Amino acid sequence: MNNSSNRIFMQHDAILDLIQGMARLTERHLQDREIEAPVMIGIHTGGVWVAERLHALLHIGQPLGQLDISFYRDDFTRIGMNPQVKPSSIPFAVDDRHIILVDDVIQSGRTIRAAMNEIFDFGRPASITLVTLIERSGRELPIQPDIIGLEPPLADEEHIRLQGPEPLNLAINGSRVNREKT
Amino acid sequence: MNGEPQQTDTQGKLRHFLSIEGFRREQLVQILDAAESFAMLPGRQVKKVPLLRGKIITNLFFENSTRTRTTFELAAKLLSADVINFNVNVSATSKGETLLDTLRNIEAMHSDMFVVRHHASGAAHFIAQHVAPGVSVINAGDGRHAHPTQAMLDMFTIRRHKGDFTPLRVAIVGDIQHSRVARSQIMALNILGVSEVRVVAPRTLLPADVRTLGVHVFHDLEQGIEDVDVIIMLRLQRERMDNALLPSAHEYFQLWGLTQERLQRARPDAIVMHPGPINRGVEITSEVADGPQSVILQQVSYGIAVRMAVMSMAMGNRSGDQGT
Numbered sequence: 001m002n003n004s005s006n007r008i009f010m011q012h013d014a015i016l017d018l019i020q021g022m023a024r025l026t027e028r029h030l031q032d033r034e035i036e037a038p039v040m041i042g043i044h045t046g047g048v049w050v051a052e053r054l055h056a057l058l059h060i061g062q063p064l065g066q067l068d069i070s071f072y073r074d075d076f077t078r079i080g081m082n083p084q085v086k087p088s089s090i091p092f093a094v095d096d097r098h099i100i101l102v103d104d105v106i107q108s109g110r111t112i113r114a115a116m117n118e119i120f121d122f123g124r125p126a127s128i129t130l131v132t133l134i135e136r137s138g139r140e141l142p143i144q145p146d147i148i149g150l151e152p153p154l155a156d157e158e159h160i161r162l163q164g165p166e167p168l169n170l171a172i173n174g175s176r177v178n179r180e181k182t
Numbered sequence: 183m184n185g186e187p188q189q190t191d192t193q194g195k196l197r198h199f200l201s202i203e204g205f206r207r208e209q210l211v212q213i214l215d216a217a218e219s220f221a222m223l224p225g226r227q228v229k230k231v232p233l234l235r236g237k238i239i240t241n242l243f244f245e246n247s248t249r250t251r252t253t254f255e256l257a258a259k260l261l262s263a264d265v266i267n268f269n270v271n272v273s274a275t276s277k278g279e280t281l282l283d284t285l286r287n288i289e290a291m292h293s294d295m296f297v298v299r300h301h302a303s304g305a306a307h308f309i310a311q312h313v314a315p316g317v318s319v320i321n322a323g324d325g326r327h328a329h330p331t332q333a334m335l336d337m338f339t340i341r342r343h344k345g346d347f348t349p350l351r352v353a354i355v356g357d358i359q360h361s362r363v364a365r366s367q368i369m370a371l372n373i374l375g376v377s378e379v380r381v382v383a384p385r386t387l388l389p390a391d392v393r394t395l396g397v398h399v400f401h402d403l404e405q406g407i408e409d410v411d412v413i414i415m416l417r418l419q420r421e422r423m424d425n426a427l428l429p430s431a432h433e434y435f436q437l438w439g440l441t442q443e444r445l446q447r448a449r450p451d452a453i454v455m456h457p458g459p460i461n462r463g464v465e466i467t468s469e470v471a472d473g474p475q476s477v478i479l480q481q482v483s484y485g486i487a488v489r490m491a492v493m494s495m496a497m498g499n500r501s502g503d504q505g506t
Contacts, residue, residue, distance in 0.1 A: 068219065071231035071494075080195055080498035083212050087222040094227075121228035 012167035018149040023057035025147045026131055038098040041065035043115050044086055046104030046162035050133050065090040072114035094123030104162040106132040109141035134160055187310035196495040198310045200321045201328040202369040210373055216491035217338050233494050234263035240293040244270045244300040250322050254297045257489035285309055303327035318496040326362050331492055332457055333366030335485040339477055340412055343453050353380040353407045356416030356465055357387045363457050364416060372396045382406030386427040403438055407448045415440055415456045418465045431464045440466045453477045
C-alpha cells in the first residue's frame, strides 16, 4: 500500500498547450451560440491562473474578473474561514453579460455552485459558460463544464491540483491502486 | 467555574473575541485580511453573503449604545444571520433576573452567538465561561476593560490609509483612564508592531499603571502629536466633570481640544480618528472633525466589515473535522 505519493502529472508547456486548445474550443462554442463580447471570471486561485491565459488568447476587452468563493462555501460551518481569503473583484457590470467562468479542476461541482451564487449577487448575467482545465469524477451536483482541457483517469483517492502561477504544474497525490474502478 | 475562557481553539482558530490580549500578530492580521474582503461588498448589487445563514445572533446589551449595536446588527444581517436585540435595561434584569438566568433563557432560544455589552469589566468573559460549547461570545465593550472590535476597526482604518504598521507613530489623546477603547487600541498597536504609541492626557485621566502598557506618556497636546502619523481622539465623558477630575468642558478644550492649528504639529499626511460619538468643541473642533484629515466616518463603515470578519471567523470553526 505504498503507492501514495506526490507526483507531477503534467508540466508547464503541456498545460499551456491544453489551454491553447481550450481557447479554440471556447471560441467555437461562442460562435455556435452567437455570443459576442463575452467577459471572463476566474475562480481563485488556480482558476485565475488558467483564466489569465485564456483571457489573453481570446482577446477579451474587459479586464478579468476574480472570484474568491470563501463566503459562499457550503462547508463553511465545518471548516471555517479560509485564512487566505481574497476580495472578489468583478470590474464590470454583470447584468446581461455573457460570462465565461473558468476553474482549474471540477470534481464535486460545489465550487461552481458557490461561484454561480456569488455571480448572481453581482447581477443577472445573460449566460454562463463553464470552462475547466481538468474534469474528473466525483460529481455531487448536476453541473457539467461546457469546455474541458483534459479528463485524466484518476482513482477516487487521487487528488489533482494545479500549482502555479509560474511555472504551472499539475500534481497528483494519493493512492492509485483503485484506478481501474473509476 | 470553568476557568478563563479560551478565545481560540487548539488550532488557533477564533472561538470568542473578548479582548485583544493574548492574540498573535498573524491572528490580528488575518482578521484585517478577512475584513478587507467584506469591505468590498457594498459595491455589489446584493450586499449580503450567505455565510451565517440559519444562525441566530443575539445582541445582549446591558448598556445603551446605538452605533455599536446597529453596526453589529447590520454586520450579522449582511452575513445572513438572524438577529435578536435584547436590551436588558428595559428587560428582565430590572425584575431581579440574574445575568446567568438571562443567559440561560436566551440560550433556550437557540442563539449561536452573543454580542455582549456590559458596564461591568469582565462581563463578556463571565458569559463566555458559561455558554454552551458551540456558542461564541463577542465583547462589544465591558466596563473599562476592553472593546476589541472597536480597536480592530481602528487598526483596519489605519492599515487602509497607511499600509504598513511598523514605521507609524500613533497618539491617543484624552480620557485614557476610563477608556476601554484606548486599552484595546494600545494592545493592538503594540502587537501589530507600530514604532511608537503615545498617550496624551492630563494626569487625572491617566491610569496609574499606564507605562506598563508599553506607551510613551505626554501631558502636553502639542508635544504629544508632534510628527505623529495617526491621532486618535477619545470621547470625553461629561460625567468626568461632575467627578471633579476636570474643571470644565471649556477649559478642557483650551488645553486638550484638537484644532486645525494644533493639528499642524503632526505629519502633514496624519489622519485623525475618533471612536464617536464626538463632542464638537470639547475634544475636537468641527473644522478638524469634518476636515480632509478626518477619517471618522470611514471608521463607522469599516466597523461593519471588521465585525463581519470577527463574527464569521468565530462561527466558522464550530467543529474540527476537515471537509474538502
